[in-house]
Amino acid sequence: GAGVSQSPSNKVTEKGKDVELRCDPISGHTALYWYRQSLGQGLEFLIYFQGNSAPDKSGLPSDRFSAERTGGSVSTLTIQRTQQEDSAVYLCASSLAPSTDTQYFGPGTRLTVL
Amino acid sequence: SQQGEEDPQALSIQEGENATMNCSYKTSINNLQWYRQNSGRGLVHLILIRSNEREKHSGRLRVTLDTSKKSSSLLITASRAADTASYFCATDAKGEYGNKLVFGAGTILRVKS
Numbered sequence: 232g233a234g235v236s237q238s239p240s241n242k243v244t245e246k247g248k249d250v251e252l253r254c255d256p257i258s259g260h261t262a263l264y265w266y267r268q269s270l271g272q273g274l275e276f277l278i279y280f281q282g283n284s285a286p287d288k289s290g291l292p293s294d295r296f297s298a299e300r301t302g303g304s305v306s307t308l309t310i311q312r313t314q315q316e317d318s319a320v321y322l323c324a325s326s327l328a329p330s331t332d333t334q335y336f337g338p339g340t341r342l343t344v345l
Numbered sequence: 346s347q348q349g350e351e352d353p354q355a356l357s358i359q360e361g362e363n364a365t366m367n368c369s370y371k372t373s374i375n376n377l378q379w380y381r382q383n384s385g386r387g388l389v390h391l392i393l394i395r396s397n398e399r400e401k402h403s404g405r406l407r408v409t410l411d412t413s414k415k416s417s418s419l420l421i422t423a424s425r426a427a428d429t430a431s432y433f434c435a436t437d438a439k440g441e442y443g444n445k446l447v448f449g450a451g452t453i454l455r456v457k458s
Binding site: 339 | 376380386393433445449451
């Protein structure tokens with residue numbers, strides 16, 4: 232079956248605008264994760280979904296960041312009033328069960344805030 | 346602070362040589378995983394080793410885990426130019442971090458042909 236997909240692959244926006252990033256996990260995967268990776272850095276955890284609920288959103292850097300997941304499938308990460316420091320690659324991953332076993336990553340969305 | 350820390354930060358070797366990357370972590374774990382990333386995009390899972398395992402092999406990859414030292418190593422034997430990538434270790438942690446993996450900053454491997 233298809234892997235994790237993300238859209239758009241690249242997004243360039245102006246400072247102050249809102250952006251929405253989309254993740255389609257592997258069908259049947261109940262757990263979904265969002266990470267952020269700044270240039271040359273490791274992955275920074277943002278939020279974790281189990282089904283449609285987010286038991287751990289501790290990594291969201293500010294209240295400008297929010298995420299939702301509907302139907303236990305697609306997830307949207309929204310960044311309001313974008314800032315230049317939000318520029319990064321945003322990666323989504325899913326796993327079969329709510330555990331920390333193998334996570335399957337999407338190709339990421341590269342966000343550039345001008 | 347990050348759970349996993351890799352060293353070296355960067356490694357450059359000739360094709361055919363072996364590459365060894367190390368990872369240290371701080372708290373007790375259920376498992377440790379290694380991922381590979383090409384060109385700053387999606388990560389690919391390489392291997393998972395559970396806390397009750399000491400060594401695991403997959404093709405040219407060999408992973409060791411020493412829970413007493415809270416460290417792991419990834420060995421790539423007979424490296425190829427196509428192995429050029431960033432390599433990350435990721436740990437789950439019991440308790441504090443809940444149901445998520447915590448990634449280290451990664452090792453950049455360059456294999457010269």
